[in-house]
Amino acid sequence: MTTSLLNLLYLAQSQTPVPHDIPLPLPADRGLIVGVLIAMFLVHILFVNLMLGGTILTAFFQGRSILKGSNDDDILAYEIAKTITVSKSMAVVMGVAPLLAINVIYTVYFYSANALTGYVWIGLVPTAMTAFLLLYLHKYTWHSEFMLKHRKLHHSIVMLALALLLCVPFIFLTNINLMLFPDKWEQVNGFFSAMFINHNVIPRFLHFFNASLAVTGLFMVWYVGLPSFKVEGRFTDSSRADLKRRFYKLATIFTLMQFVIGPLVWLTLPRNMEMVGMNVVLTIGIIFAVIAMILLAKEINAKDEVIGASFKPIVLLLSVTVLCMGTGRHMYREQILIPHTDDMEDETAIYVKSRDAALELQRLNEAAGGSALNGELLFTKTCATCHAMDKVLAAPPLIDVAKTYKDNPQGIVTWAKAPGRKRKEFAPMPAMGHVGDEKLTAIAEYILKATGNSTEAQPAEPTTSKATGDATPSTSTQPVE
Amino acid sequence: MDFPIFHMDWAGNRMLIAVIAIIHVMINHPMAVGMMPLITLMEYFGFKTGDKRWDTLAKKILFICFIVTTTAGALTGVGIWLSTSLINPYAIGSLIRIFFWAWFTEWIIFVLEVSLILAYYLLWDKMQGSIKSKLNHIRIGLALSISSWGTMAIIVAILGFMMDPGDWTKTPGLITGALNPLYLPQLAFRTPMAMVGAGLFAWFLMIFFVKKDREFRNKAIRFVSIWCICWLPLLFVGAMWYHDRIPQMMQGNIDVAIATQQWANQSNNLLWITWVSAVVVVVTVTIGLLKPNFMPRVALLIPFILIIAMLGQFERVREFIRKPYVIGDYMYANGIRVEDYPLLQSEGILKYATYAHVREITEDNKVLAGQDVFNIACTRCHTTQGVNSVVEKFDNLYGKDKTWDPAAMSAYIKGMHNARPFMPPFPGNDKELDALVAYVLQIKETGETLPGMQSAGIVIAPETVRRSPVRISAGDADASNVTP
Numbered sequence: 023m024t025t026s027l028l029n030l031l032y033l034a035q036s037q038t039p040v041p042h043d044i045p046l047p048l049p050a051d052r053g054l055i056v057g058v059l060i061a062m063f064l065v066h067i068l069f070v071n072l073m074l075g076g077t078i079l080t081a082f083f084q085g086r087s088i089l090k091g092s093n094d095d096d097i098l099a100y101e102i103a104k105t106i107t108v109s110k111s112m113a114v115v116m117g118v119a120p121l122l123a124i125n126v127i128y129t130v131y132f133y134s135a136n137a138l139t140g141y142v143w144i145g146l147v148p149t150a151m152t153a154f155l156l157l158y159l160h161k162y163t164w165h166s167e168f169m170l171k172h173r174k175l176h177h178s179i180v181m182l183a184l185a186l187l188l189c190v191p192f193i194f195l196t197n198i199n200l201m202l203f204p205d206k207w208e209q210v211n212g213f214f215s216a217m218f219i220n221h222n223v224i225p226r227f228l229h230f231f232n233a234s235l236a237v238t239g240l241f242m243v244w245y246v247g248l249p250s251f252k253v254e255g256r257f258t259d260s261s262r263a264d265l266k267r268r269f270y271k272l273a274t275i276f277t278l279m280q281f282v283i284g285p286l287v288w289l290t291l292p293r294n295m296e297m298v299g300m301n302v303v304l305t306i307g308i309i310f311a312v313i314a315m316i317l318l319a320k321e322i323n324a325k326d327e328v329i330g331a332s333f334k335p336i337v338l339l340l341s342v343t344v345l346c347m348g349t350g351r352h353m354y355r356e357q358i359l360i361p362h363t364d365d366m367e368d369e370t371a372i373y374v375k376s377r378d379a380a381l382e383l384q385r386l387n388e389a390a391g392g393s394a395l396n397g398e399l400l401f402t403k404t405c406a407t408c409h410a411m412d413k414v415l416a417a418p419p420l421i422d423v424a425k426t427y428k429d430n431p432q433g434i435v436t437w438a439k440a441p442g443r444k445r446k447e448f449a450p451m452p453a454m455g456h457v458g459d460e461k462l463t464a465i466a467e468y469i470l471k472a473t474g475n476s477t478e479a480q481p482a483e484p485t486t487s488k489a490t491g492d493a494t495p496s497t498s499t500q501p502v503e
Numbered sequence: 504m505d506f507p508i509f510h511m512d513w514a515g516n517r518m519l520i521a522v523i524a525i526i527h528v529m530i531n532h533p534m535a536v537g538m539m540p541l542i543t544l545m546e547y548f549g550f551k552t553g554d555k556r557w558d559t560l561a562k563k564i565l566f567i568c569f570i571v572t573t574t575a576g577a578l579t580g581v582g583i584w585l586s587t588s589l590i591n592p593y594a595i596g597s598l599i600r601i602f603f604w605a606w607f608t609e610w611i612i613f614v615l616e617v618s619l620i621l622a623y624y625l626l627w628d629k630m631q632g633s634i635k636s637k638l639n640h641i642r643i644g645l646a647l648s649i650s651s652w653g654t655m656a657i658i659v660a661i662l663g664f665m666m667d668p669g670d671w672t673k674t675p676g677l678i679t680g681a682l683n684p685l686y687l688p689q690l691a692f693r694t695p696m697a698m699v700g701a702g703l704f705a706w707f708l709m710i711f712f713v714k715k716d717r718e719f720r721n722k723a724i725r726f727v728s729i730w731c732i733c734w735l736p737l738l739f740v741g742a743m744w745y746h747d748r749i750p751q752m753m754q755g756n757i758d759v760a761i762a763t764q765q766w767a768n769q770s771n772n773l774l775w776i777t778w779v780s781a782v783v784v785v786v787t788v789t790i791g792l793l794k795p796n797f798m799p800r801v802a803l804l805i806p807f808i809l810i811i812a813m814l815g816q817f818e819r820v821r822e823f824i825r826k827p828y829v830i831g832d833y834m835y836a837n838g839i840r841v842e843d844y845p846l847l848q849s850e851g852i853l854k855y856a857t858y859a860h861v862r863e864i865t866e867d868n869k870v871l872a873g874q875d876v877f878n879i880a881c882t883r884c885h886t887t888q889g890v891n892s893v894v895e896k897f898d899n900l901y902g903k904d905k906t907w908d909p910a911a912m913s914a915y916i917k918g919m920h921n922a923r924p925f926m927p928p929f930p931g932n933d934k935e936l937d938a939l940v941a942y943v944l945q946i947k948e949t950g951e952t953l954p955g956m957q958s959a960g961i962v963i964a965p966e967t968v969r970r971s972p973v974r975i976s977a978g979d980a981d982a983s984n985v986t987p
Contacts, residue, residue: 039963041505041857044596045840049603058607108621114577115617118610121581125588125599130506133592137507140589140957144519147582154574207507211960373855380846404921406914415911416900 038365039204041130042373052127056352059123064348066116068237071230072109074187075238076102077157081180088173094257098265102238103161103180105245110154128201130366131359135201135216139193142213146193149186156183191230195223202358203292221290229283232276239273240337247330263326270329274318277311277340284308291354294361300353307346314339397468400461404454411472417448424473431466431476438462504839504847504930505857509589510882510955515890516590517883523586525815527579532693532814534568535576535651537701539620541730542568543644548726550637556719562627563712564705569624573617589957591883593838594829602661609657612650619647652694659690662821664830688748692741695734696814699784702731703807706791710800721795724803728791735785742777749824776816780809826925835927837883844930851932852879858961864934873942874953876935884926887946887953894947907947912940 048055080103087095124132136143160179163169169176196217200210206219217223245251246265253262260268288304317332317339324331408417427433439462441451454462470476511519542561549557587595599606623643630640663685705727713720784806791798829836839847846855853859853875861872877893885893900915901907913936920928929936945951 039857039961041507042855044593044600046597046600049600107625111573111577111617111621114581115610115614118581118613119607121584122599122603122606122610125596126603129592129596133588133596134507136585136589137509137592137956138961140509140955143957144582144585144589147523147578147585151574151578154578155570158570158574207961208963209960212958376850376855377843377846380849381842384845402914402917404918406918408915408922410911410914413908413911415908416915 038362038369039207040362040366041134043130043366043370045370045374048126055123055127059120059127060345060348060352062116062119062123064344066113066120067230067233069109069113069116070191071234071237072241073106073113074191074231075234075236075241076106076109077180077184077187078235079238079242080106080160081177081184084177084180088177092259094259097256100164101245101251102242103157103164105241106157107161110157114150128355128359131201131204131362132197134204134207135197138200138207138210139197139213139216142193143197146190149189149193153183153186153190156180156186191227192217192223195226195230199223199226202355204362220292222287222292225283225287225290229280229287232279232283236273236276236280239269239271239276240333240340242269243273243330243333247333261326263329266329267322270318270322274315274322277315277318280311281308292358294358297354297357300350300357303346303350303353307343307350310339310346311343314343397464397466398472401465401468404461404465408451417451418445420469421473424469424475427466427470428475429470431463431470434466434469435459435462438466504593504837504843504852504855504879506592507858507956507961508878508882509957510878510886510953511889512882512886512952512954513889515884515886518890520583520586520590523579523582525818526575527583528818529811529814530571530576530579531655532697533700533704533810535572535616536655536694537697537699538564538568538704539644539651540648540698541701541705541727543641543648544730545726546644547641550641556716557723560709560712560719560723562624564708565624565627567708569620573620577617591829591836591838593840594834597830597834598661598664602664605657605660609654612653612657616647616650616654619643619650623647655693655697656690659693660686663689685745685748688741688745692738692745692817695738695741696810696817698734699731699738700807700810700814702727702734703784703803703810706803707807710803717796724791724795724798728788728795731784731788732792735781735788739781746774749820776809776813780806780813783809827920827927835930837880837927837930839927839930844928847930848928848932851935852876852930853935853964856964858956859964860962862964864938869938869941870945872935873938873940873945876931876939877942878953880930880939882953882955888950889952893943897943897947907944909937909940909944912943913937916940 080099083095083099083102086092087099156179160176160183163176163179193213196213199222200206200216200219203219209219210216243266246253246262246269251262253260253265257265314336317336321329321332321336408415409420409423411420413419423434438451438454441454467476510516542565545557545561545564549555549561584595623640626640626643630636660683663683706724709720709723709727713723787798787802787806790802825831825836827835829838832841834840839852853862853864853872856875856879859872859875859879861868861875864872877887881893885891885896888894897907897912901911915922916929916936916939919926929939931939946953
């Protein structure tokens with residue numbers, strides 16, 4: 023009855039390709055972890071944007087200065103390069119919290135996607151590490167004599183770092199996308215097939231790429247406005263206002279492009295039901311972005327003396343946009359996973375019940391008959407790994423062993439607790455003291471009986487006559503090497 | 504058993520974690536935890552004595568540590584996490600649920616640490632202006648030292664927990680988990696280890712940084728010698744405490760006789776390396792203190808290499824004594840929880856596996872089923888033909904050129920946890936054992952390998968067992984009559 027009950031408990035087998043959940047409670051209220059996820063992910067992405075955008079701009083300005091010999095471009099390139107050191111370090115630490123959160127609330131989805139793209143996923147570590155080292159190399163050799171002579175070589179360092187950095191978002195996006203579509207998991211074999219389970223990864227990459235340049239553009243507007251950022255006497259062709267305007271333009275162009283790429287991302291999102299909530303939140307975000315665009319246009323056309331006056335409102339408005347996008351994204355994630363999560367939770371619950379039933383059964387069995395000393399059973403459990411009755415396995419057969427110990431079970435016990443090495447052809451036997459005297463004796467008696475080396479037909483009763491046992495003559499017949 | 508199985512069939516999965524983790528520890532301990540206080544002290548000393556050369560040397564050493572810790576250090580830290588979640592998702596998933604808040608706190612300290620090291624290095628020249636700003640700069644160094652140690656102190660709690668959860672299996676919770684019996688001894692060992700390691704690494708760097716100025720070189724060597732001498736006694740106390748705790752703890756985990764026997768080899772290695780390193784370090788440090796002039800360049804290198812070896816050995820021991828568990832007493836290294844065993848051993852692992860080719864084993868699909876069983880039960884530690892290959896292991900047992908006896912192999916696997924206590928018990932039932940043996944025999948014959956699911960993809964277990972689309976709850980009495 024018990025087996026069929028266990029069978030029945032597990033009816034829901036294979037309703038979903040999603041693994042069972044980890045049977046431990048969440049460490050905190052789910053809403054709280056979701057909050058951590060959304061908020062810290064945005065902070066992380068901000069620094070990632072600055073890192074990538076900064077690298078692109080450095081490469082761009084340095085390249086242009088090499089081509090055209092412009093002093094201003096070279097100064098700008100170096101100034102931006104200096105900020106990457108900070109943004110890349112912050113990008114890494116700020117990524118830890120959202121990673122932690124996603125591990126906790128999307129455990130089964132996230133780990134599965136990771137495993138399915140395993141090699142490339144772990145390739146993140148050397149890729150990012152190499153890119154970072156190259157960025158340091160680029161920055162700290164800027165003024166070295168050698169690099170001043172070989173500027174193209176110097177420029178190729180940052181280009182290489184950039185190429186590596188551009189791989190990273192593909193890896194992340196592919197994973198984050200893959201985890202949401204368990205029905206596609208079976209089609210995946212390796213990273214590249216995972217990238218194309220739907221058409222969402224590339225638009226999202228472009229969305230992120232634009233965002234990086236837009237964010238870095240705004241950041242630079244602030245950075246060149248700092249009193250510590252010297253303009254006079256350093257830049258030949260541009261004033262502070264010129265620089266600001268230039269970076270405002272950059273931010274504007276790439277934000278404008280988001281109005282095309284954004285809808286493309288939205289259109290390529292697979293959906294399983296009407297996603298009204300998400301659409302509302304996204305629309306709010308777009309409205310804020312439109313207002314920000316108007317202010318940006320005003321700033322670009324503002325006079326030198328007042329340029330930068332609307333910087334704070336613009337940042338604020340766009341922050342709301344970004345928050346809306348992040349929230350909408352989360353709503354999508356939750357909704358698309360509902361059917362799988364429902365099935366997965368049911369199956370996990372059923373599994374846990376089956377498991378508990380089996381645990382209980384084992385407990386009952388142990389309570390009922392666990393104390394009997396069955397030499398044969400114990401032998402199978404403990405010794406049959408290496409010893410058989412009449413065959414050579416990893417150790418000598420019992421018919422051989424038993425001859426030495428005719429009528430002397432205690433001899434076998436003594437040996438088993440501290441085995442020597444009699445036969446060179448076998449590996450040394452591990453000590454079996456942990457089994458305990460009682461059980462060892464039962465085993466020894468079984469061995470002697472089964473091989474016909476026991477004259478007494480007594481049932482296996484643990485011999486406690488230590489006095490005779492210790493003075494066993496068998497020790498003399500055991501030449502230990 | 505549940506997650507898609509990432510498997511590196513040539514190098515073995517442990518290799519990946521081991522490489523990343525060892526690089527991380529070797530960077531983190533000497534270059535961050537130990538070096539930050541040493542650099543701060545050096546800077547302070549230069550400030551006190553008014554000797555600019557200390558300041559220059561401190562900044563140069565910091566530069567190296569800054570570059571390495573913010574690239575390789577930080578990313579291998581994340582890498583440990585990513586690699587363990589590929590190889591043992593069930594283990595890291597459980598640990599994260601237990602230790603979420605510990606990790607979260609560690610993250611906050613980590614943010615602090617990174618911000619501080621950025622400030623400490625990048626503002627070094629800017630904060631030279633006045634006495635006040637120099638003192639503030641030294642304070643940043645102090646805060647940085649404390650936070651570097653703080654992140655380590657938290658992570659060690661988690662590492663200790665994985666070795667021996669202490670009372671946690673009885674009363675689960677963050678605090679009982681963190682206060683596991685190995686926590687303090689490990690911390691007491693790692694802390695001075697990091698400090699001495701930093702001293703020796705600083706010596707090593709001085710080979711390059713103080714070349715010409717003989718007088719200052721001697722001063723600097725003496726300075727670092729004193730630093731090391733201060734920490735060495737603590738290192739011995741820590742090492743002894745830790746060394747003393749391990750066998751005790753293992754008695755709780757595995758049965759005494761075998762445990763001590765297995766431990767003996769490792770223990771001797773560790774003791775041996777510790778003593779040799781200790782003697783060499785003490786001798787060089789003493790020479791450094793008394794006769795810095797005599798110190799040849801290579802002599803600065805040897806103790807550093809020794810301490811790195813000791814650190815590596817220490818990590819190995821830590822890994823070793825954890826087996827057969829990945830989380831002591833709770834989860835075996837194959838990712839299967841102790842509490843799952845009764846069910847799986849009677850009903851079979853394939854029945855509950857998410858991804859498998861086969862659910863019901865027949866004569867025809869036996870080998871394929873065996874492959875699934877191997878994948879689930881053995882691949883966390885064994886490969887087919889690569890590192891720690893299962894074929895090679897059986898070759899050693901039964902002879903490479905002989906035909907192996909399937910019955911003997913079954914018997915071996917059934918009792919493998921008794922014969923070799925670092926292996927978990929076989930989690931499946933008898934049919935699966937047969938299938939596994941058939942599979943091993945086949946791969947011995949054909950030499951075939953087993954690609955992981957990261958390249959081969961997954962096969963969702965066939966629906967044959969899905970008896971009814973209707974879900975029946977456990978308490979449904981009528982259900983027992985409709986068994987097919």
